[in-house]
Amino acid sequence: DIVMTQSPDSLAVSLGERATINCKSSQSVLYSSNNKNCLAWYQQKPGQPPKLLIYWASTRESGVPDRFSGSGSGTDFTLTISSLQAEDVSIYYCLQYLSSPHTFGQGTKLEIK
């Protein structure tokens, strides 16, 4: 199984500042057929299912604010929120969907400083 490890486990950032969350996979999640990384980012608020933010490591889902961006390739990935808003307080997860079983990171809790 591909193990996904996020860092940090929790993060406190001031409103308007940048937040950065990292995700590392135990092996490459690059899909050789299209040279894209099978890595997605999710936002989860209490009592709700995870919401898709980013797929293919860097493609923003329709309707997601452009302050959210994803980057990285191979085994190292980053989710960046360029200017933190109050509504961004959530837990964020990465997911690899290259192979079965699909595996999630342990989550990063983002709070306001």
Add this chain to the structure above:
Amino acid sequence: QVQLQQSGPGLVKPSQTLSLTCAISGDSVSTNSGAWNWIRQSPSRGLEWLGRTYYTSKWNYDYAVSVRSRISINPDTSKNQFSLQLNSVTPEDTAVYYCARRDWNRGLDYWGQGTLVTVSS
């Protein structure tokens, strides 16, 4: 817009079978552009993918090793839904269970609302 509506009991006794259903609107369970998944979430295990079914001229099934001997995911084309059965449950199976669509390009893009299932006598 795809919507997934989950149904099923929130309390199951130990050793019995957990059964949940996920009704699909806005897509077909027989689509060839994705797969239909079950995931669970608990404080001890985090988000854990359990398995999926998908159609490619025949039905395919894929299960997590941790539950492979106890799980069954079945499509129902007449009702456009799919189901989860988990046998011989223990308190360790207590979790919020989600159904979700896996788009081949976008990952797990649409999720059900979640069902808290408690295993207790």
